[in-house]
Amino acid sequence: MRVAIGGVDPMLTPLNEVLERVDNRLLSPEADVRIWGTGFPLLDDALGGGLRAGTLNLLAGSQGEGKTTFALQIARQCAKAGQPVVFFSFELEAEVLVQKMIAAEAADHAPHSPASVYQVRAAFEGTDGGAGGLPERLSRYNGGLDALASVSEFAPRLHVHRSTTTSTNLDVIARTIKEVMVQHGEPPLVVIDYLQKVRPREQMAEEQAVTHVTERLKDIAIEFECPVLSISASDRAGLEPGQRMRARNMKGSTALAYEADVVLILSNKADIVARHHLLYAANNGANFREYSVLTVDKNRSGRTGAEVEFRKQFTSGRFVPEGSVVSEDLVDERVFVE
Numbered sequence: 001m002r003v004a005i006g007g008v009d010p011m012l013t014p015l016n017e018v019l020e021r022v023d024n025r026l027l028s029p030e031a032d033v034r035i036w037g038t039g040f041p042l043l044d045d046a047l048g049g050g051l052r053a054g055t056l057n058l059l060a061g062s063q064g065e066g067k068t069t070f071a072l073q074i075a076r077q078c079a080k081a082g083q084p085v086v087f088f089s090f091e092l093e094a095e096v097l098v099q100k101m102i103a104a105e106a107a108d109h110a111p112h113s114p115a116s117v118y119q120v121r122a123a124f125e126g127t128d129g130g131a132g133g134l135p136e137r138l139s140r141y142n143g144g145l146d147a148l149a150s151v152s153e154f155a156p157r158l159h160v161h162r163s164t165t166t167s168t169n170l171d172v173i174a175r176t177i178k179e180v181m182v183q184h185g186e187p188p189l190v191v192i193d194y195l196q197k198v199r200p201r202e203q204m205a206e207e208q209a210v211t212h213v214t215e216r217l218k219d220i221a222i223e224f225e226c227p228v229l230s231i232s233a234s235d236r237a238g239l240e241p242g243q244r245m246r247a248r249n250m251k252g253s254t255a256l257a258y259e260a261d262v263v264l265i266l267s268n269k270a271d272i273v274a275r276h277h278l279l280y281a282a283n284n285g286a287n288f289r290e291y292s293v294l295t296v297d298k299n300r301s302g303r304t305g306a307e308v309e310f311r312k313q314f315t316s317g318r319f320v321p322e323g324s325v326v327s328e329d330l331v332d333e334r335v336f337v338e
Contacts, residue, residue, distance in 0.1 A: 034053050035052055035053075036050050036051040036081075036189050037077060037078070037081060038050050038074045039074060039076070039078075039321050040074075040308075040319075040321050040323060041322065041323075042308045042324070042325065043264075043294065043308060043323075046299070046303060046308065047296070047301065047302055051262070052261070053221075053226055054221050056217055056221050056228050056262075057228065057261060058195070058230055058231075058250065058260045058263045059229060059230070059232065060245060060247070060249075060263065061234070061292075062234060062245060062266075062267070065267065065292055066312060066314065067231045068091060068193055069319065070266060071193060072100060073104065073319060074229060075087050075189060076101050076104065076154070076158070078189045079154040079155075079157045080150075080154045083157065083188065084183075084184040085159065085188050085191065086159045086160075086161060086176060086180045086191070087159065088168065089160055089162060090164065090165065090168070090193055091194070093162065098151065102120050102147045103116055103117040103315075104147075104317045106141065106143035106146070106147035106316065108147075108150075109146040109150070113142050114143040115138065115144040117314075117316065119141050120138070120144070123137035159176075159180055161176055165198075165199055169201055170201065170217075171201065173198070177226070178224070187226035189227055190226055190227070190228045192217065192228065194232060195213060195256075196210060196232065196251055196252055198217075199213075200212045211252075211255040214255045214260075232250045232256060233250070244331070246332075247298055257298065261298075261299075262299050262300070263298035263299075264294055264295070267295065268288075269289070269292065269293050269309055272330045272332075273288055273331075274328065275331075295307050306325075308324070309324055309326050310323040
């Protein structure tokens with residue numbers, strides 16, 4: 001965060017300082033982390049390495065497609081890599097997010113029949129039929145104890161802010177980020193779940209409010225030199241059958257697509273694959289429903305249009321990170337086949 005010195009505008013940078021800063025970073029890469037890996041290799045490749053400092057990244061998709069799961073998986077990956085994270089959760093309690101992370105870690109440690117989200121939840125609530133604390137209860141499930149140890153190791157770096165529409169405004173978000181920066185000595189990955197729940201300080205109409213919040217989140221990313229990853233709801237057109245969701249379908253304002261540096265769209269593969277694949281695939285393509293297609297709808301730092309598929313493992317609170325490039329033809333009209 002820049003501070004004015006001697007009346008000089010802190011946002012005014014001579015190019016010689018830019019060259020010197022880049023040279024110092026290349027000589028000491030550990031001193032200035034500029035890219036946050038997502039943990040999804042093909043997505044990182046499409047984004048030029050991952051999420052970049054000073055960028056606003058939007059993740060959109062229809063309801064139930066796993067947006068929170070995807071964002072939480074990125075947050076977990078960054079925390080495991082040693083980077084601080086602050087997750088503003090308007091939707092879920094911190095305990096629920098931890099349960100999903102433990103189940104996801106269990107799947108990493110025990111690929112065959114790992115502890116599920118439901119089993120981890122029962123252990124947390126003491127309704128699993130076991131006894132003792134978390135270690136004793138989770139040790140009954142494949143990968144459970146290793147998952148708890150792994151989450152415990154990176155837990156100090158992952159901060160969950162239980163956010164509400166009445167109390168968590170832009171000032172609170174900025175202040176919280178600053179506190180996390182002071183604690184860790186470096187900028188964090190900032191996750192907002194989700195953007196349309198953030199309210200400006202003053203009362204505004206919905207479209208005006210979304211525009212203001214979007215612009216301010218972009219300012220926050222630049223000011224704190226961190227990536228902001230925000231989930232975005234879709235509008236009615238993006239939710240109704242008959243149209244594949246695009247950046248223009250994000251709810252509230254055209255500023256969402258304009259201000260964002262990266263726009264990612266999650267879609268159910270069965271809804272957007274071309275009809276002939278459904279007709280000639282086994283079981284009319286029922287297996288397509290096991291995959292989400294992530295489309296890079298906008299990318300200021302690299303190529304746009306990349307389409308990568310990831311297998312859903314929602315019982316383990318995650319996507320399988322080793323995805324693949326979509327080989328089938330995709331369409332903008334959702335297709336339903338009996």
